[in-house]
Each structure stands twice: as C-alpha cells, then as structure tokens.
Amino acid sequence: MTAPFIDLRSDTVTLPTPTMREAMANAPLGDDVYGEDPTVNALEELAAAKVGHEAGLFVASGTMGNLIAMLTHCGRGDEVILGKRAHTFLYEGGGISTLGSVHSAQIWEQADGSLALDDLAAAIRPDDLHAPRTRLIALENTHNRCGGTFQPPAYVAAVSDFAHARGLKVHVDGARIFNAAVAQQVDVKKLTEPVDSITFCLSKGLCAPVGSVLCGSREFIALARRWRKHLGGGMRQAGILAAGGVVALNEMVERLSQDHARAQKLAQGLSIYPQLVFDAGSPATNMLFLNLAEAAGLSAAQVAEALKVRGVLVGVTGARRFRLVMHYWVGDAEVERVVGAFGEVLG
Numbered sequence: 001m002t003a004p005f006i007d008l009r010s011d012t013v014t015l016p017t018p019t020m021r022e023a024m025a026n027a028p029l030g031d032d033v034y035g036e037d038p039t040v041n042a043l044e045e046l047a048a049a050k051v052g053h054e055a056g057l058f059v060a061s062g063t064m065g066n067l068i069a070m071l072t073h074c075g076r077g078d079e080v081i082l083g084k085r086a087h088t089f090l091y092e093g094g095g096i097s098t099l100g101s102v103h104s105a106q107i108w109e110q111a112d113g114s115l116a117l118d119d120l121a122a123a124i125r126p127d128d129l130h131a132p133r134t135r136l137i138a139l140e141n142t143h144n145r146c147g148g149t150f151q152p153p154a155y156v157a158a159v160s161d162f163a164h165a166r167g168l169k170v171h172v173d174g175a176r177i178f179n180a181a182v183a184q185q186v187d188v189k190k191l192t193e194p195v196d197s198i199t200f201c202l203s204k205g206l207c208a209p210v211g212s213v214l215c216g217s218r219e220f221i222a223l224a225r226r227w228r229k230h231l232g233g234g235m236r237q238a239g240i241l242a243a244g245g246v247v248a249l250n251e252m253v254e255r256l257s258q259d260h261a262r263a264q265k266l267a268q269g270l271s272i273y274p275q276l277v278f279d280a281g282s283p284a285t286n287m288l289f290l291n292l293a294e295a296a297g298l299s300a301a302q303v304a305e306a307l308k309v310r311g312v313l314v315g316v317t318g319a320r321r322f323r324l325v326m327h328y329w330v331g332d333a334e335v336e337r338v339v340g341a342f343g344e345v346l347g
C-alpha cells in the first residue's frame with residue numbers, strides 16, 4: 001500500500017494488485033460500444049457464469065448497475081419495494097426517482113438485513129388507479145447498513161418464489177455478494193440464480209480499481225445495455241478496466257474468508273476495551289460496527305482524529321459509532337497495530 005495509513009474506512013480503498021496491473025497493461029482492447037472489446041466480453045461472460053445467469057454487463061459502478069437494473073425492470077411510475085436502510089435508498093442519490101421516475105416503497109429490514117415476507121406482502125399495492133404499480137423487490141446481500149450481514153440461500157429462494165408467484169421481479173444489490181457466499185461456504189449461485197438480476201462490485205474486497213457487473217437473462221441485459229448507453233456508460237476501450245475485474249473474479253474471491261477471519265480477530269482484540277460496545281453478532285463478514293460507551297468521554301470523531309495521528313483511518317458513522325472494514329491490504333500485523341492504537345487513544 002502506498003499510503004502510510006492502515007485504512008479501515010471501507011473496502012473501496014483497495015488498490016489493484018500487481019497481477020491486476022499487469023493484466024491491465026497487457027489486456028487486448030477494442031470498442032466495447034461496438035461489442036468489440038475482448039476483455040470486457042470475457043469479463044461479462046465470466047461474471048454471468050459465476051452467478052448462474054445468461055449474460056453480464058460491465059458498468060462503471062455499483063450505483064450505475066443498480067440504477068440500470070431498476071430502469072430495466074420498472075417503467076415510469078412503477079414501484080420498487082426496498083429496505084429503509086438499503087444502499088440504493090440511502091446512498092445512490094435517489095437516482096431511481098430523479099433519473100428513472102421509479103417510485104419506492106421502503107420497509108424496515110429485520111436485524112439481519114432481510115425483508116420479512118409479511119412486510120413485503122403488506123407493501124404490495126392493490127390493483128387500483130390511486131396506487132403506483134408494484135414491479136420489483138430489491139434485496140441487499142451482504143447488507144451494508146445492517147452490519148455486513150448476509151442472507152442465506154433459503155431466504156433468497158423464498159423471496160424469489162414469493163415475488164414470481166405475484167408477477168414481480170427480484171433484484172439483488174450484491175455489491176458484496178461474494179462475501180455473503182464465502183461467509184456461508186456456499187456457491188454464490190445459490191444466492192443469485194433464483195433472482196432476476198444481480199449487481200456486484202469488483203472494486204471493493206475484490207480489489208479491482210473500477211467497476212461492477214450487472215447480470216441477468218440475455219433479454220434483460222440487452223435492454224440494460226441500452227440504458228447503460230443512455231446514461232453515458234458506454235466506455236469504449238473499457239477492457240483496460242475489465243482486465244482487473246477478470247483477475248478479481250479468478251483470484252480474489254476465496255481469499256475474502258481471510259478478511260472475515262481478521263474481522264473476528266480485530267473484534268477479539270478490541271473487546272478488551274470496556275469503552276467499546278459491539279453490535280450483537282458483529283462482525284458477520286468483513287465489517288465491524290461498534291459504539292463508544294457514554295463513559296468513554298470522547299466522540300467518535302475525536303477518537304478517529306487521534307487514531308489518524310497514529311496511522312489508522314476508521315469510518316465514523318454516527319456521533320459515537322464506527323465502521324471498520326477489513327480488506328486485502330490489511331494483514332495480521334495491521335490488525336495488531338489497530339488494536340494497539342485504540343488502546344493508546346482510549347487510555
């Protein structure tokens with residue numbers, strides 16, 4: 001890592017690995033808007049095969065992938081049901097509404113980030129001209145704001161059956177779907193095959209510098225490809241970016257278990273400090289959510305500032321709340337240094 005910091009703010013800070021840089025430098029390229037970039041085509045095929053869908057679409061970001069998915073599933077004035085703490089609802093600029101004219105019904109997640117079937121049933125609109133038409137259910141797996149929690153195959157299958165029986169589609173915001181799969185030691189297909197579309201990020205724990213892939217049926221992706229162009233996402237010689245994604249999918253998935261193990265190790269290390277209070281069940285995957293006890297006498301921002309002086313960057317997600325995210329560039333030695341830095345700051 002070039003920076004002198006141990007950066008736990010997010011797994012988006014990951015730099016490409018040396019193997020990725022080499023693959024990027026040597027990638028065969030073409031005009032992807034003409035469908036002629038062999039590296040983009042290879043990435044899209046590899047991604048689709050991994051998640052058990054017919055086709056894939058390389059997009060600039062997870063946000064763009066989710067937006068395109070919703071524009072493709074929903075028409076103007078249609079409604080998507082999603083969680084109140086969904087990334088798409090909270091952190092994607094409201095793009096589905098501002099750009100897509102897609103309305104959203106937000107329901108509370110369960111503690112594990114899932115949407116209860118009863119709540120989904122209650123949110124489906126009646127066939128009445130006063131109401132928008134319910135078209136889509138959007139899940140998030142792993143669920144960021146719910147603590148990096150994951151949903152199991154049986155749940156994904158149940159929601160898909162529920163939706164399909166009612167003529168609805170299911171999209172998964174699977175920015176970290178491989179974390180969800182690795183944490184449960186299941187083939188990722190078990191989490192993705194039952195649904196109609198899935199977006200996952202190459203640029204988080206998988207370390208690629210840029211991009212996400214949206215996967216679905218051939219027909220769905222053909223329509224999605226039109227929306228990508230429409231949004232200015234036709235990127236021409238994008239194989240130079242996609243090459244990093246190919247390495248990410250081939251080499252970086254299984255090792256995510258190391259990030260999960262280090263999250264556990266960090267949680268254990270930090271558990272000696274009574275000023276820190278962990279969320280129940282945290283960490284579920286690669287992220288740790290913790291709170292400062294009242295007695296700590298410091299705000300999260302003050303602690304973060306003092307940690308920064310000691311070479312550690314943490315995410316502050318509330319007045320007394322932190323998020324610490326494990327990734328490829330955080331090894332065992334770094335975990336120990338973080339525990340020590342917290343000790344110095346908390347005193």
Ligand SMILES: *Cc1c(COP(=O)(O)O)cnc(C)c1O
Nearest residue numbers: 061062063064087140144173175
């Ligand atoms: C990061 C993230 C996204 C969006 O990805 P970007 O590439 O940053 O646009 C979507 N959903 C979840 C759950 C994420 O964590």
